[in-house]
Amino acid sequence: MKRFNLVKIFFRDMQLKYKLILSFLVLIIVPLVVQNVVTFGKISQVLEERIIFSASQVFAQTTDFVTYKINKIIDISEQIAVNESVKSMLEKPLTDYPLEEQYEDIDKMRGYLSSFRNVEDIYNVCLYVRDEVAHADVDGDIASFSSARNTQWYRQLPGADGNVFMVPPEYYQPRVGETNKQNVLSVVRRISGTDNYLDTIGYLRIDFLESKIKNILSNANSIDGSFTYIQNRDYRIVITTEDEMIEKYRISMSLMDSISKANDWTVTNLSGEKVYVRSQKIDRTDWTVITVIPAAYVFREIIEINNFMTVFLSVIAVIAVALSIFIAVNIAKRLHHLSQKMTMVTENVFEEYTDEKDSKDEIGELAESYNYMVGRISKMAKEQYQSGQELKTAELKALQAQINPHFLYNTLDMINWMSYEDKGAEIRKIIKALSTFYKLSLSKGNSVISIRDELYHVSLYMSIQNYRLQNAIDFTIECPEYLKDYSIPKITLQPIVENAILHGIQGRENKRGSISISVTEQDEYIYIYTHDDGVGIPADRLDAILDHESTKGFGLKNINTRMMLSFNYLSGISIESEVGVGTTVIVKILKKIQE
Incomplete structure (x- = not known):
């Protein structure tokens, strides 16, 4: 009973697509298999009877003809004698x-x-x-x-x-x-x-x-693979139609006694194989005609028919299964699509469900009701959005303001210390890099810039930091040219790289390491991987970094919030880290060309 309940729960929790496919398989495959087994058994019995009956007739005709030929010669010998x-x-x-x-x-x-x-x-x-x-x-x-x-x-x-x-x-x-x-x-x-x-x-x-x-005896071999031979009273082979098979299928003296007493085919085993054997003594001689038919050849025709039936039924089954999968997937796909749309509503994404075929079935009616509901909610959301747009803009600027002063303070502090060491040339280079850095940071008031500018922006930051750290960090960027024109919120990568330096590489004993940035794409999203070989983040701290209720990882939480506000709820950042190996921060953004 417990197992039945487990199966019941498993079936209940199974996806609708697999439920439909499993139902179709049970209703199609099982009857086909049962039919094939029953049909093959009946056909095998009928064909075996017919084949053996035909072999019996041919054997009788052959032995009669051989007897006639030999007796004719014996009669001539009597006539002469x-x-x-x-x-x-x-x-x-x-x-x-x-x-x-x-x-x-x-x-x-x-x-x-x-x-x-x-x-x-x-x-x-x-x-x-x-x-x-x-x-x-x-x-x-x-x-x-x-x-x-x-x-x-x-x-x-x-x-x-x-x-x-x-x-x-x-x-x-x-x-x-x-x-x-x-x-x-x-x-x-x-x-x-x-x-x-x-x-x-x-x-x-x-x-x-x-x-x-021998020509007459060959007629007794009505089934491929069978052979016939004559032996005398001393069990010496007189004639055989197949010299190669006689050693394998020769009848022993003890078995011959029982076979000679039977008036029909005897089923026995020779050399580990099932065979049909029949014998007939030739009148007025000590010769006996014996025909051996390996069962494999008797059933070969049956097996060929069964193979044909199996292939035929397999083709039907494949077609039926393919159709059932197509129907099940089609139904499940539409329901899944509709379910996804409903889930997006909970994330304040209001998209109507579109059915290519504009079907009028139950799913179509459900989609029509959903679209009506989404239309109403979307209208209300737009009205609310207009009133809250100013608040959202202010929130974005506040988040950026929390990021920019932090870097500026660190940079100015570094320039101050360098001035004490009378490093005028280096200070001029740093100030030039800093001015270009802030020029990109301002971006004429745009909150979104191209990936090209963002990568240049973070490279300027790293050149400034390497002045301070005496080139302790190897920094590399890999990005396909065609991805550089897509949009990204400005000052996204710099805080990530800054965290990699302060909490990753600076935590190592030699204070040296490497940071790499690589950009890839998948479907409609762009992925930016920032990897460092620093000390890594313990597992118990990793989950808390992006937690909005946590006070840790403030900069990364800001970036994550900006990604979702600028693109959609699927955009944002994720972190992978292993203590002693390093950390990888993954930025996921929706593809949008920078205007």
Whole structure:
């Protein structure tokens, strides 16, 4: 409850502009974020289902087509294995099988086997015969049992399911003189005797290109980033569509057991990534087709849609927020402007509120009422001002009179002492500087002079003081030329510099130091900084110097009062000081060109 009250108080004290902006943000951003989250969740679910459904259909079509192609080759191998001519040649007794007849049968057999090479998917057909029968191992179509025994597939054949063994590419041995570097897969089977099935009378090997099967498997990769491969009963990779990804996403033996039992996609982790896996065994073989789809690629399309939605909603949100800020700032700006005008009334500044668009809304009506009130007050104030103008003029002259005698006394006292020391030349220079100084002080009766004359006036004062102090003070002035024509009440800087000497630099042990004056501008005001490196002013005395009720800092209070009377309530002086470092007096005056 206490926290709620703190939030309530914080919101209550917040500026109207920020209240409006916060309200707009809550009403716009929150619904957009909620909508984006809910919509993305629903779209993600629907798209995931559709993507996986599409992948399932493509996977089924691919495995069916691969099964069809391989079974077609197996069927051809069975057709050759049961052919009577083939069996007859393989079973003929060697005693009744002259060499001439063997060559004749081999020629016929080559013609028969070559007819299958015209089939689209078959690369080569090789028949293995007894070593005693005429053969040519180098030709690659009629070979001997001995050459078969030297192959890797021969040692694997007894453990094959049925009579067929699917040979991976690395088991293939190119024929002598073969220049084709393509990877080759094979179907190998033994040929059984006619009377005794257990007798092996020959072997048959049908080769087909790996690229043919790989092209079909590539169709299963319907999603970018997915890949498909075939492995045999020994978990040896037969074919893969992506060689680079197989090591990262290869299915382990233990995981393969559970995946093979599932009839749908299995979600699992491989190499720390979520993946979708599905497998299908190829009938009549020990080969299994496996497709792996990294989940990141499944959701990539979803993420792209979400990113588009996020960007779209962000643009809408930015536009909405910009409009809300524009509206809030516009409303708050008008109210703030009106509030400032009302505050100025308390400082006796009577300015009407002007609305560029002359709006007729509630703020416009309030401004109209305010203008009427200000007009009445201003009229009454002018009447009172006319009666009090003479009093104000007298007050200004009295303030100046309080400043001028103080400096004159100090200067004449210095000249008096110099006369005792017979310093005639120096006295003449001082008197000339003093006469020019007072000529500027009088200024033909003008109470306001140019900054140019005021800077010259204070430089004359410093030259006189340095005569007395034996050049103990380094004095510099920096002022842009274009600022020197603006107005300033005369005898403004001299009392400030005098205080810097008496209470700042004279307070140091060696009585030496520096005073600098710099002039800058900001907006419609001019700032004059007088800095000394004297002893500084303690913090407990600093606030009392400009206090009208205090008796301290009389000269600076006079200057501050004259600034406000000559310009406006925002003009005046401020003081910054640090003990042991120095003091800076800042004079702030409204920009007015000296006429």
